[in-house]
Amino acid sequence: MKMFFQYNWQVRDEWMEWCKQLPPEELLRERTGGAGTILYTLFHIADVEYSWLRGVQGKPDVQVAYEAYKTLEKVKELSDAWRVELRDFIENWSDEMENESVKVAWDDELYTKGELLRHVIAHEIHHMGQLSVWARELGIAPVSANVIGRGLTRR
Helix, strand or coil: CHHHHHHHHHHHHHHHHHHCCCCHHHHHCCCCCCCCCHHHHHHHHHHHHHHHHHHHCCCCCCCCCHHHHCCHHHHHHHHHHHHHHHHHHHHCCCHHHCCCEECCCCCCCCEEHHHHHHHHHHHHHHHHHHHHHHHHHCCCCCCCCCCCCCCHHHC
């Protein structure tokens, strides 16, 4: 589980770097499918991860307006800041936490912590796939989705 968070963070950073080759209007251009724009997709990925993981920890959700973060630099800063806060929780994850029940404020269902962490992992991977489609539509090679060769098993 920890390895897939490390993977997602590494790939997210690579997408942020990839985005630097695009002019701001391309990052903000509405596209077919996905979350709408490249920049909003990156914001959305970080926002969803932060919300669910705070919920898993029993912390209140923090509402952040995308309008305040409509540049690549601001989205990157926000993503990095949230990651610093979440990293300790992920690094201290244990198998004993897997089946603990949790209820988040914005949903009436009861989930297990393991289920929610897997949801967050899958959510990001899903959106990275959409970014790859958009990259190909722009005629630019996407960030590699390979897990192999990233050095993640040694961490």
